[in-house]
Amino acid sequence: MKIATFNINNVNSRLPNLLQWLKSSKPDIACLQELKSTDEAFPADALRKAGYGAVWKGQRTWNGVAILARGALPIVTRTSLPGDRDDSQARYIEAAIDGILVGCIYLPNGNPQPGPKFEYKLDWFKRLQAHARKLVKDKTPVILAGDYNVAPTEIDIYPTKSWDDDALVQPESRAAYAKLVKQGWIDSLRERNPDKRIYTFWHYWRNSFQRNAGLRIDHLLLNPALAGRLVSTGVDLGARGKPHASDHAPVWIEIKDTTARPARKTKRAVKR
Template sequence: MKIATYNVNGINGRLPVLLRWLEMEEPDIVCLQELKAPDDKFPENEVQAAGYQAIWHGQSRWNGVAILSREGEMHETRRSLPGDPIDDQSRYIEAAVNGILICGLYLPNGNPRPGPKFDFKLKWFERLESHLLSLFDLDAPVICLGDFNVMPVDLDVYAPDRWREDALFAPEVRAAFARLLKQGWTDALRHLHPDEAIYTFWKYWRGAFERNAGLRIDHALLNDKALARLSAAGVDTTPRGWEKTSDHAPMWIELDGKPRKRETINDRAGNARKRRAS
């Protein structure tokens, strides 16, 4: 099973790119971010024609999230994080799909820092920590995917010293991401590619994509039951080179149909915990 996350940077403006990528790669489940479209403007018919059912939490301007699936019926379980009844930003959606709980998110950018936007980002992160803690030990695979707007370590930034003061690389934000790993969640891409500089975002200007001057801000976090089925993870950079495309590339994982042998599970989980403790 292939599960992906893709910040489309405007679903209607980038719809030809999204549909082309869906046809080419045929992911089974996709979390989308930054729809920039209210609920009634989501292109449901086009997505269904591509073979996917969808649930979405739309909003104009910079927000909006969705989950697409061709894995059977989806059962929506949540469409906003608990903890702030006045938060009206469409940034979280959650559904059970074929025995897997999928959590799709678009974490706030937080710039400029310091300021109210950065404060909101930290509070939103606290709410995410609390909610994910309640999900980690479920008796099912749980995967949290999306645009986290966080570069966890220096390896995730093409020029770390240029980003030290940015809200995506601030010590408080990196510490918040690290706390998720301390809960037990595994960063799927870094788990399988511990020493590789792999990026998911490149600015539009100054030839950033051509120079591979990127950032890794799109992530997939897995609980132990999902980790037991993890077989591959990567970033599909091809659509980032297309015309009128998003500044993000799809990040994906693949799960086996059943858990790996116990020895492999224990080795992988033990190695992940060692890295979290270091």
């Protein structure tokens, strides 16, 4: 089973890119962020024709999240992060798919910092930590996937001083992410690539993608019930290099599908 996260950066404007990626990559589950679309304008019909059922929480301007499932319709369990009834920003949606609970996250950017936007980012992080604490020990497989707007360590950003004042690399942001992971979550991409510089986001300016001047801010966190099924991970760099691409690349993992029928034993078993 393949699970991916993709900050699409305007789902309607980049719908051809999204459909092309879905066709070539064939994720079984895909989390989308930064839809920049109202609920009414979300391209559910186009995605259905491409073979994907979808649930979403839209919002005009910068927010919006969605979960897609190939050949199935996700079962929504919540459409907002608990802890603040007054928070109207569409940044979290959660659904059950094939025995897996999927949380799709678009964590606040937090810039400029210091200031109200940075405080909102840290408050949102605290709410995420509280909710995640209830999920990490669940016997149900859980994945929290999305754009966390945090480059967790120095290896997650290209060597530079130009980002020193950015909210994505502040000690408070990194500490909040580390505290979340220490609950028992597995950072899947880093788990399989402990020392490698891997990026998932590149600004449009100054040929950042061509120079590989990027950051790793899109993460897929697995609870222990799912982490043991992790097979492989990757970043679809080709999608970032397409015309009219999002400034993020899709990030994916493959996990063992426990629902698959076991192979019939023969005298000469084939080793995998």
